[in-house]
Amino acid sequence: MNESLHPAGAKTSRPLRVGVADEEILRSVNRFGYLTAAQLGRLLYPNQHDQNRYVQRRLRRLAAEGYLLRLRELPTPRFGSAPLVYTLADKGRRQLAVRGVPLVSPYYRPSEELAKAWDNPFMEHTLAAVDVLLAASMLCQAYQVAMPRLLTERQLKRSPLRVKPAGHPEARSVAVIPDAWFQLRVAGGDVLSIALELDRSTEHQKHWRQKVAALTAWAEGSYQEAFETDNVTIAVVTPDTRRRDQLSFWTAEELGAINRSELSDLFLFTAASPVTTSPHAFFFDPLWYPAGEADPVSLLDPLPVDSLVEPEPPPPPPPVPPEPSVMPPAANDEDAPGLEWALMDDGEEADPRGT
Structure with a gap:
């Protein structure tokens, strides 16, 4: 004792x-x-x-x-x-x-x-x-939503993937470790893989754009084999709309600079709080903005009308x-x-x- x-x-x-x-x-x-x-x-x-x-x-x-x-x-x-x-x-x-x-x-x-x-x-x-x-x-x-897999940052740090940032052949390889990675399946449909980036307004433009290039190389490279999936959405949660729009603009600029503008919907940005926003609205309402775009989309496709669980x-x-x-x-x-x-x-x- x-x-x-x-x-x-x-x-x-x-x-x-x-x-x-x-x-x-x-x-x-x-x-x-x-x-x-x-x-x-x-x-x-x-x-x-x-x-x-x-x-x-x-x-x-x-x-x-x-x-x-x-x-x-x-x-x-x-x-x-x-x-x-x-x-x-x-x-x-x-x-x-x-x-x-x-x-x-x-x-x-x-x-x-x-x-x-x-x-x-x-x-x-x-x-x-x-x-x-x-x-x-x-x-x-x-x-009727399932989470087949969940990896926290602590788990991801055990075996990080290293990549050369896309469009920067002179750059050194870097480890890509999202803040979390998880999968959601809506009503028995296809599985959506989500890599979470939680922003707290601490990164300047140069560092953020380096991260975008690295995440792009990660998504295009060994990610699919390592995570055993054929898709990923990089969901970026920001503290306010000003920061959301700032990161969205920087990301679009970097994607253009590395000739990956077609990947604008790989990155989705929101200023919605996961605490004060209901889970349904957070994932199913049009609160997410593709990089450089003004029209919001939802992170997940709409639910079927009979998908509410009645426990x-x-x-x-x-x-x-x-x-x-x-x-x-x-x-x-x-x-x-x-x-x-x-x-x-x-x-x-x-x-x-x-x-």
């Missing part, structure tokens, strides 16, 4: 008995790598309008028992308090392994995970990418066991209402049916 958690004379609670709700949380954290209470609330309890208090209590309990690693809170926003980030810890990994669940990351070292949490740009970028993946997962829950109403969440008396709730455990995307929680979780 860890004496730092249970000092001499401290009153302890009984060990946690991992139930269905706990295992669902562990599976979700394993799948996406890092999650906040707000993100888990949207994914698992979209109709639980309690400002994520239920999820926060259960996360604290799992962290106290060693199933999850609770990382430091992100920078405090202008309004509200900073959200905490959770990743899978050793006991959680063992729990899933016993259940036969493949671990997304076979390597785990707590000190390295804690160090990553201090890298604010990395963590904010990672959580914003997770928001897009959560929107896709919620879409699959509510409609039985979910049962109320089970009660959370009392927390250990030596692990009081953290003062900063509320999710922040003032930051965008992963850090936003206005108390109204997105409806997965888009209604």
Whole structure:
């Protein structure tokens, strides 16, 4: 027993008995790598309008028992308090392994995970990418949409493809690692492969155009064999319309310079937030702009009229066991209402049916 958690004379609670709700949380954290209470609330309890208090209590309990690693809170926003980030810890990994669940990351070292949490740009970028993946997962829950495959950035980094940027024979080869890659199949139709690029307005024109040339070479080169698919759409999610239009223009300029103007629809740009936009609208409404074009398109083809899934109403969440008396709730455990995307929680979780 860890004496730092249970000092001499401290009153302890009984060990946690991992139930269905706990295992669902562990599976979700394993799948996406890092999650906040707000993100888990949207994914698992979209109709639980309690400002994520239920999820926060259960996360604290799992962290106290060693199933999850609770990382430091992100920078405090202008309004509200900073959200905490959770990743899978050793006991959680063992729990899933016993259940036969493949671990997304076979390597785990707590000190390295804690160090990553201090890298604010990395963590904010990672959580914003997770928001897009959560929107896709919620879409699959509510409609006849399947996600055959999902690879996070962490998984893609293990075996990156190296390419020479298209149209630049003098350039060195570079590794191409999207922020995520996943596939969606609508109503049993063809599979669409999506490479996600999450922009946070940090790249200047020269660097972005180099990335466009590299992504173009990647899509035209060994990508199809490596990913075992014959298609890809590079979906670029931006923080606002000004940045969306800027990247779209730069991309069209670079495609023209490398004689690939016909690939303008390979790159699609949106300023829609995957948190405040319903999953249905995010993927099926005309919110995406091909490079250099003024008319928006949808990321996915329209759904058939009978594609809405009608699941039985979910049962109320089970009660959370009392927390250990030596692990009081953290003062900063509320999710922040003032930051965008992963850090936003206005108390109204997105409806997965888009209604």
